Every structure is written in structure tokens, then in C-alpha cells.
Amino acid sequence: MEVQSGNPPKLNAVEGQDENVEMSFFRPPVVRLGAGAALNRALFTKKVDLAAAAIQNPKVISQYRKSLQTSKEILKVERISPIVPHPDEELGAQGRKCILLNPSVKAEEPKTWGPVIQEGIQKEDLTVIPYELTLEYDYWTARDTMESVLPPELHDEIPSGFNVAGHVAHLNLRDSYLPYKKIVADIILDKNSSIRTVINKVDNVGAESEFRTFQYEVLAGEDDLNVSCTENNCNFTFNYAKVYWNSKLESEHTRIINFFEPGEVVCDVMAGIGPFALPAGKRRVFVWANDKNPESFKCLESNIQKNKVQDFVRPFCADGLDFIRQATDEVLAASLKGEKVVITKSGPRPKSKKAEQPTSSGFVPESLRPVIMETYPVPPTISHFVMNLPASAIEFVGSFKGIYQWQENLFAPNTKTLLPLVHVHCFSLKADDERPRIDICERLTKYLGFTMKPGNKDYNLNGEGEVTIHNVRDVAPAKSMYCATFRLPATIAFATRD
Structure with missing residues (x-):
């Protein structure tokens, strides 16, 4: 074990002080414990010799603090307050305070005292005294330590x-x-x-x-590992050892969810415990949410109830390859049966005085307010497919072939409905050039059976077969996670199912 105090070099007077050198006073001691050693927190205690302005009258502390800040004589270090009790126990008990000064000010060297200190001494408002500041293990940041x-x-x-x-x-x-x-x-x-x-x-x-x-x-x-966490205004409870969860994907979850509109249907093919599905359900979006992992399915069911989105989110436990077509058929069937969600809620308080007469205070009870009913019928088609399994999701896109066989009448130009957007997460090379985009499109082409190519950053500007590729995050020095978004080609959607 090696312990070094890390004592800094001497500093010049205030006018020529070096901030980097000054900050070396507040670096932790070097403690090399060695591989396999236990953490000894006591070794991180460090004492720093400073000077302090002992204030005689508490009423002028604020005044001198501002003046010493302006003259740059005050101690300015993160997580250390420059106002401290007087080191003398008796004076400290009386409430006397000191202002810590930067390390270039020496209690025993008047030539290092600046004009603010000199003036304060002349007015007998303060004296300069030595002050030993003790920094212990709790002071240092995790990175410092x-x-x-x-x-x-x-x-x-x-x-x-x-x-x-x-x-x-x-x-x-x-x-x-x-x-x-x-x-x-x-x-x-x-x-x-x-x-x-x-x-x-x-x-x-x-x-x-x-x-x-x-x-x-x-x-x-x-x-x-039984944990509970919150994301996008939803609470998730799960066993971290049995299901997949990555807190670093919250911004990506939010980005995808912002594509969805109330009343649309989303097919979440690899839903996990619901980081896309549950927030979407709260936005009045219908979600057919699936995960093959039985443990994820159990958590998904439980969290749907806990977050009260059961009217909009339906859980499934199936293989994603089969679920793409299963969900497509079930959504159409639900729409044809007239399935819908009706939300009833009280309207706002009436503004007119006449309407407020039911009570002497003017408060209108909820039972007497107008009732607003919002109706959300299940539409016949899916607006978005989300496939968040970056290691293999691209291999699943072949299941889109023929999902709307003989259903051309449901889409433009026969209606205003566009074919679904598909959001596929995947891994590829970490690079700033076109190689990842080309690689992803080549793999989509292989499994989809339709030529795909890089498109605009705005998916609405892309034509058939064009892909918007978003860089989600780096996962390794040479590997990144991406999301490929494209509109399902008509040739694929209306093809004959295998």
C-alpha cells in the first residue's frame, strides 16, 4: 500500500496566483491500495492549512464576503462553504464566524494580505488567523476517490x-x-x-x-434485484435479473413514443416490460405489446394494471416472428367488431354566475358539472411497429410480407391512412461515414425482400424503400446502436403471405 500526501508547491501572492496550483490543495491524497485490497476510508483524510478572516461583528460578514469575492481573496472551492465557525471552541460557541481565504493568503505573511483584508484590520472588523481545514472521505467525489x-x-x-x-x-x-x-x-x-x-x-x-x-x-x-423505477411518468416494478432494462435508453423510448398519436394502434413486437407500451397507453394510444420472455410478460401484465392503462395496452407472450401477423389480424378483427374505449370525465367549472347557484360558495360539485365523453374506436390498421431487439430485430422483418394481403382498400389512395411506419433497432459499425447506413439497409433488403436504401433524416420526406437511420448510442468502442425507420413498402404489405 502506498499513501502520498500530495502536498502542493508554494503559491505567490494574490496578484500572481495560479488557480491550478491552488486547486491542488483540494485534490485527494494518492492512496494506492493494490489489487484485491479493501477500501480504507480513513486514508483519505487530508488537512489543508489556510488563513481565515475572523470577523468581530457578525453583522458585517455578508459585506466582507462580497468584498473578498470581488478581490478574489476568498476561498472558492466546490462543496466547501467559505463561512465557518471560529476554530476557537469558546468563540465558536458564541457564534463567531470566519471567512476562509484562498491558499495564497498566509496568516503569518502580511505581505500576502490584499487591500480588503488590510482595510478590515484597520477598522478592527477582522483579524487574520491560521485555520486548519480537514477534508475527509465523504468530501471527495467518486471520480476523485x-x-x-x-x-x-x-x-x-x-x-x-x-x-x-x-x-x-x-x-x-x-x-x-x-x-x-x-x-x-x-x-x-x-x-x-x-x-x-x-x-x-x-x-x-x-x-x-x-x-x-x-x-x-x-x-x-x-x-x-427486485427494483422499482420511473420513466415517462410510468412506474415499472421488476426483477432486474430476470428481464431486460436499460436506463440509458430513456431518451430513445421518449423519441419513439413521440411518433404516436392518440387513437392510433402500435404493435410493440419485443415490448419487454413496457417502456414504449405503457407511456403510449397513457397517451390514449392502443398498443398490442408482446414479449417472448415469460418473466417480462408477467411484469408487463402487472405494470399495465399498476399504471392503469389496461384499456389501451394488451399484453401477449408470443414469438415475435408470428406476432407481427397475429397483431395485424387481431387489430383488424377488433375494429370490425366495433371495439372502443370510452373515457368519461367531468368538464370544467361553469363560468357564469347563474350556473354556480347550486351552492352558496359558488363551488360546483363534480356531480353537477357537465360530463365529457371521449371515444377512441380501435382503428382497422396498425400505424407503427416497434422492434427493439437490436441483436436480431432486422431478421424479423420478413414477417411483414403479406400482412395486409387483400386489404389495399384500407390505405391511401382509397383512404387517408398510410402504411405503417416500422422502427427497427439494430447494431452496426460505429462510424461517421455512410458505412453503418449502407450496412443496415443491405440487411433490411436481405430479410425484407425489397431494396432499401438510406433516405432523409425526416422520414416524411422519404419515398418507398428509403430508410431514416438514427444513431441511438455507442455500446462499444467500434459498435453503435441505431434505429432504422421506414414506411412499409406496398409491394411487401400487399404481397401474398407465405
Whole structure:
């Protein structure tokens, strides 16, 4: 074990101070615990010798604080208040305060005292005294602490961007960090008040399980993966070890949901526990939501009820290849049967005085307000297909062939209805050029049986066979997740089913 105090070099007077040097006073001590060692929090205590302006009259503290800020003599460091109790216990008990000064000001060197301090001394408003500031483990940030513990060669990719699911922090540590995994986990647990469990993935999601679940080890905290989290105004409760959830996809969930309009039908082919389906249901969007994982299906059913979207969201547990056609047929059948959702709610309070006469106070009880009824009939066609299984979703697009066989009359130009938009998530090369777009379109062409090509960024401007490709996020140094959005070609939609 190696511990270094990290003592900084001496500073010049205020006029020539070097801020970088000044901040070195507030860097943590270097604590190299070694691979496999336990985290010793006591080693992170550091004492910083400063000067302080001891204020005689509490009424002038605010005045001197502003003046010292202007003259840049006050201590300005994140998470440290410059106003502190007097270090003398008796004076501190009397409520006397001090203003901490920046490290270039020395209590024993009057030549380092600026004009504000000099004037305050002349007026007998203050005196300059030594002040020992103690910084303990709790002061340092998680990154500060990890840089202090980990070898310098590991500082470039310190594990700070972990996934969070409720109270669980999910790490995916590279091999070089594994010898320090317990220390890293303890620091994350200490520095994040909402985290109670830290786990590390020990296999490859997707490669080992078709349901995108993973094997894990608990590195710190309790072994409890039953979590609850909120996204897009919906609450999700699930066992993180049994279903797929990625908190980093919230913005992508929101982006896709914003495509949907009330009264439309969405087919969520790989719905998981419902991050697209439940918020859509709250927006009065009909969702046929499917997931092949029985555990995901159970959570989806439960969360539909919990979030009170059962009128709009219907859960299924089927293979996605079959579900695309199943949902298409069921939506049409539901529409032909006249299925609908009727929402009844009280209207606004009447504005006229005459209408307010039922009560002496002018308040109109809800029972006496006008009733507003909103009716949402199930339309005959699906407006959007969402396929969020990036490892293999593209391979499912062949199921779109013939989904609307003999149903041309349901779509433009016979009606105003357009063919569905398909949103397919996939992985491809991380690159700024056209290679990922070309690769994705070639794969779509292969499985769809129709030539697809990169299109405009605005899908509404694309013609048949053109694809809008959105870069969702980087998932590895050379790999990114994308979403390909295209309007289902008529040739495919109206083809003869296999």
C-alpha cells in the first residue's frame, strides 16, 4: 500500500496566483491500495492549512464576503462553504464566524494580505488567523476517490457511466478493472445515496440469453434485484435479473413514443416490460405489446394494471416472428367488431354566475358539472411497429410480407391512412461515414425482400424503400446502436403471405 500526501508547491501572492496550483490543495491524497485490497476510508483524510478572516461583528460578514469575492481573496472551492465557525471552541460557541481565504493568503505573511483584508484590520472588523481545514472521505467525489485508488494507466476509462435500475447500479467492468472491482463498487455505493446494490455483469447479454438477461455477481450492498423505477411518468416494478432494462435508453423510448398519436394502434413486437407500451397507453394510444420472455410478460401484465392503462395496452407472450401477423389480424378483427374505449370525465367549472347557484360558495360539485365523453374506436390498421431487439430485430422483418394481403382498400389512395411506419433497432459499425447506413439497409433488403436504401433524416420526406437511420448510442468502442425507420413498402404489405 502506498499513501502520498500530495502536498502542493508554494503559491505567490494574490496578484500572481495560479488557480491550478491552488486547486491542488483540494485534490485527494494518492492512496494506492493494490489489487484485491479493501477500501480504507480513513486514508483519505487530508488537512489543508489556510488563513481565515475572523470577523468581530457578525453583522458585517455578508459585506466582507462580497468584498473578498470581488478581490478574489476568498476561498472558492466546490462543496466547501467559505463561512465557518471560529476554530476557537469558546468563540465558536458564541457564534463567531470566519471567512476562509484562498491558499495564497498566509496568516503569518502580511505581505500576502490584499487591500480588503488590510482595510478590515484597520477598522478592527477582522483579524487574520491560521485555520486548519480537514477534508475527509465523504468530501471527495467518486471520480476523485477512484483516481486516488486506481493506477494511473486506468484513469482514462474510470467506470462512472454505469446503468441504474432503481436501487441497483449495474457495472460492466473491463478485465483491467476486475482486480479492483470491490473497491470500485464500495466507492459507487458510498457516493450514491440512492444505490443499495452494486453488481457486475459476468457474461455477454444477448449472446448467452435470447431474453437479454445476464449472469451477475454482487460486488457491494445487498443481494436484492427486485427494483422499482420511473420513466415517462410510468412506474415499472421488476426483477432486474430476470428481464431486460436499460436506463440509458430513456431518451430513445421518449423519441419513439413521440411518433404516436392518440387513437392510433402500435404493435410493440419485443415490448419487454413496457417502456414504449405503457407511456403510449397513457397517451390514449392502443398498443398490442408482446414479449417472448415469460418473466417480462408477467411484469408487463402487472405494470399495465399498476399504471392503469389496461384499456389501451394488451399484453401477449408470443414469438415475435408470428406476432407481427397475429397483431395485424387481431387489430383488424377488433375494429370490425366495433371495439372502443370510452373515457368519461367531468368538464370544467361553469363560468357564469347563474350556473354556480347550486351552492352558496359558488363551488360546483363534480356531480353537477357537465360530463365529457371521449371515444377512441380501435382503428382497422396498425400505424407503427416497434422492434427493439437490436441483436436480431432486422431478421424479423420478413414477417411483414403479406400482412395486409387483400386489404389495399384500407390505405391511401382509397383512404387517408398510410402504411405503417416500422422502427427497427439494430447494431452496426460505429462510424461517421455512410458505412453503418449502407450496412443496415443491405440487411433490411436481405430479410425484407425489397431494396432499401438510406433516405432523409425526416422520414416524411422519404419515398418507398428509403430508410431514416438514427444513431441511438455507442455500446462499444467500434459498435453503435441505431434505429432504422421506414414506411412499409406496398409491394411487401400487399404481397401474398407465405
